[in-house]
Amino acid sequence: MPVDNIFKDDASEEKGERARLASFVGAMAIADLVKTTLGPKGMDKILQSTGRGHEVTVTNDGATILKSLHIDNAAAKVLVDISKVQDDEVGDGTTSVVVLAGELLREAEKLVAAKIHPMTIISGYRMAAECARDALLRKVVDNKADSERFKSDLMKIAKTTLSSKILSQDKEHFAQLAVDAVMRLQGSTNLESIQIIKKPGGSLKDSFLDEGFILDKKIGLGQPKRIENAKILVANTAMDTDKVKIYGARVRVDSMSKVAEIEGAEKGKMREKVQKIIGHGINCFVNRQLIYNFPEELFADAGILAIEHADFDGIERLALVTGGEIASTFDNPESVKLGHCDLIEEIMIGEDKLIHFSGVELGQACTIVLRGASHHVLDEAERSLHDALCVLSQTVNDSRVLLGGGWPEMIMAKEVDELAKKTPGKKSHAIEAFSRALLTIPTIIADNAGLDSAELVAQLRAEHHKEGCTAGIDVISGTVGDMAERGISEAFKVKQAVLLSATEAAEMILRVDEIITCAPRQRENRM
Secondary structure (H helix, E strand, C coil): CCCCCCCCCCCEEEEHHHHHHHHHHHHHHHHHHHHCCCCCCCCCEEEECCCCCCCEEEECCHHHHHHCCCCCCHHHHHHHHHHHHHHHHCCCCHHHHHHHHHHHHHHHHHHHHCCCCHHHHHHHHHHHHHHHHHHHHHHCEECCCCHHHHHHHHHHHHHHHHHCCHHHHHHHHHHHHHHHHHHHCCCCCCHHHEEEEEEEECCHHHCEEECCEEECCCCCCCCCCEEEEEEEEEECCCECCCCCCCCCCCCCCCCHHHHHHHHHHHHHHHHHHHHHHHCCCCCEEEECCCECHHHHHHHHHCCCEEECCCCHHHHHHHHHHHCCCEECCCCCHHHCCCEEEEEEEEEEECCEEEEEEEEECCCCCEEEEEEECCHHHHHHHHHHHHHHHHHHHHHHHCCEEEECCCHHHHHHHHHHHHHHHHCCCCHHHHHHHHHHHHHHHHHHHHHHCCCCHHHHHHHHHHHCCCCCCCEEEECCCCEEEEHHHHCCEEEHHHHHHHHHHHHHHHHHHHCCCEEEECCCCCCCCCC
């Protein structure tokens, strides 16, 4: 006897062809959504939240766009996830990975319609991905041994990464900032010691790199404005007068003198706490929470600079770069690790006063100060610079470099085509499809620049049949150009991550033959 439905009323399922089609359509829709942002001439998107305040974000960063979407399609969520992982892992290629996965599924849809089994397609895609990766490995250049050429490679990679961003007009300036900041890390991939501060005003070109740490706070009245050989205690503790903490407690007094006594007792407790802090032999106290007037006066009398209400990221980073630890109790001075720096002083950036820590213990620490016309411009500039910093820090570790401008995709497509000709059976169709999907990246880059993509990709294909070809799409001149001459380079790690992540995501979605939508579990009514 056939079972019509084994699920409860609120659950549903889609099987076979319907499930596969729903997955393909969702993934391709996500790829089409970010496709127009790809390349140096890609367009931006305005993201407007429907919540309170209707915040607006202007960006062309694939991961930022996809993170902001509320998606209902399961396959589309897989692509959003690979974009996020790409952003966390290497910083760039977030749009490319989604577009390539979408194109692989578009090709797979045609193959499934031609009665080729999904497992055959997956097997072909795996062979093609391996072949494409090997093709890239044969073409990589590694200049790590030659420091001058390696620094030049880093500059080229930074400029290529920034070309598609809001910073493209001043990419030379920002590429230099990013390279200088990353070279200070001395091979570490920990970007925590590079701080980015955004200050509206001026133009993007006014942005600069400062060797030291800048805290976005003012020095209070009556406090020392300059401290040399600073011993810094970084804390997260309440510095208001210790109120009676019992909920709903009331105190009855029969005279004003008793009120003064209670107030005096509270002040005495606070004075004791301040004395314990001063007893650590410090000359600068930075607190996560507010410091009220009375303890602030006590610190000022002792000649100690007290900085209040530093944001949590700020004090964590300050503790890291000065070599201290965040304290919350002060009974045992020997268990508290103090931070140190050569000089603390107040500086002006635009109209704002900030506190500058120079000569910090963590020598590689630095601050990039971004200037710009508005908060929207600064937010997008920060995202762009963060991408460049991520790519550069990864390249310092894995120094293999490729040319850009669609050159890697043409190299991979050519090798994959050769493999398809040698492979017998239906797998060859899947391998050919993989090659066509790779060619869509240079096609989209050309389309987004308003160029004739069919003509340019045909020219590129002809060029790549010559030995040692370095041709790619030059969107500035609108022609096929020599990428080595124009200094357009990309990190091998980014390209490899795009290729493998997109293939794995396409494979995962191809395996789907049923989508089961479960209803949320109902809470039992125990009344």
